[in-house]
Every structure is written in structure tokens, then in C-alpha cells.
Amino acid sequence: MKAITVQQPWAELIAMGAKLVENRSRPVRHRGPLAIHAGMRTSDRGYQLGHVRDALGYRDGAEGRAYMERHVQQLTRGEIVAVADLVDCHPATGCCAPWGEDTYDEKALHHLVFDRVERLSPTVLAVGRLGLWDAPAYLEVPW
Numbered sequence: 001m002k003a004i005t006v007q008q009p010w011a012e013l014i015a016m017g018a019k020l021v022e023n024r025s026r027p028v029r030h031r032g033p034l035a036i037h038a039g040m041r042t043s044d045r046g047y048q049l050g051h052v053r054d055a056l057g058y059r060d061g062a063e064g065r066a067y068m069e070r071h072v073q074q075l076t077r078g079e080i081v082a083v084a085d086l087v088d089c090h091p092a093t094g095c096c097a098p099w100g101e102d103t104y105d106e107k108a109l110h111h112l113v114f115d116r117v118e119r120l121s122p123t124v125l126a127v128g129r130l131g132l133w134d135a136p137a138y139l140e141v142p143w
Contacts, residue, residue, distance in 0.1 A: 001083075003035035003135040004112075005128030008075045009046045009056060011038035013099075015082035015119045018055040021099040022112040027089050028132055034114070035135040036082040037128045042072065051098040079123040083141055084114035118142040 006014060006022060013019035014036050046052050047068065058068050092102040092109040100111045124139055 001033045001035055001135040001139055001141065002030050002132045003037050003080060003126070003128075004132055005037040005039040005130070007039050007041045007043040007046070008072075008077060009052060010043060011036055011081055012075055013052065013055055014084065014114065014117060016055070017117045017119075019099045020114045020117070021096045022114070023092070023099075023101045023104065023109045024089075024112055025104070025107050025109060026131075027091070027110045028086075028112065029089075030132055031086055031088075033141045034084050034086040034132075035080045035124075035126075035139055036084055036117075037126055038076045038079055038081045038123075039128045040077050042075070042077075047072070076123055078125065078128070080120060080126050080135065080139065081123050082117055082119050083139075084118075085116040085143075086112055087115045088113035116143055 058064050089110055089112050092100055092111055094102060096111045101109055103109060
């Protein structure tokens with residue numbers, strides 16, 4: 001099985017089944033089971049987007065900020081958190097809103113489209129890498 005490393009909160013949103021599109025600068029040929037690895041880094045930009053905040057249950061005001069700070073600290077990092085079925089990869093063309101973006105830092109993006117996302121419990125400790133990489137051999141597809 002292949003794996004992909006995704007920064008938080010994106011990895012959590014995929015594991016929740018809320019985010020079924022991942023944005024990447026390069027297309028991938030792989031189709032089928034894909035392990036979702038929560039990287040060690042956090043995307044601060046992600047927490048500024050309204051649809052991300054809504055999906056994670058954040059609220060406005062001091063109470064909402066305190067909740068967000070606790071949540072960010074508790075997110076899993078450095079572990080495979082889910083398995084998804086990668087069913088498509090296509091150039092970004094204004095599609096797949098709100099999760100699909102067309103560009104990042106002026107670079108054109110591709111959308112990796114997921115189906116049948118299953119959160120893993122327990123998660124699997126792993127070292128992430130750039131691009132697609134081989135998941136541990138003992139990791140099984142849950143469907």
C-alpha cells in the first residue's frame with residue numbers, strides 16, 4: 001500500500017471524512033488504497049479558513065480560540081491516521097470546492113480525490129516522506 005504525508009489539520013479532516021480532496025503540485029498515477037500519514041508540521045493557513053474551522057467545530061471569540069489551541073495541541077502527528085481509496089487525480093480547474101484549490105504560491109495544483117475513508121484505531125507510528133511512499137507492510141486495508 002502507498003502512503004502520503006499530509007500536514008495537520010488537513011490529515012485530521014481527511015480522517016474525519018470531511019475533506020475528500022488533497023491538493024498537490026504534481027499528479028500521481030496511483031489509484032487504490034492510500035494510507036494518510038499526519039505529518040509533524042502544522043499548516044497555520046488551514047486554521048484561518050472558515051470551512052476548516054466549521055468542520056473542526058471551532059467557534060468565534062475567546063472560548064473558540066481556547067478550544068482551537070487545545071485542539072491543535074492534541075492533533076496526532078507522525079502517525080498514519082486513516083486509509084482512503086484514491087479514486088482520481090486531475091488538474092485543478094475551479095472544481096472540488098471548498099477543499100480543492102487551483103493554485104498555491106502561484107503554482108498550478110492537482111486534486112487527489114478520496115473515497116471510502118476509514119480512520120485507523122489505533123494509529124500507526126511512521127516516518128513521513130515527500131511524495132507517495134510505501135506504507136508499512138503490515139498495514140491492512142479495512143474494507
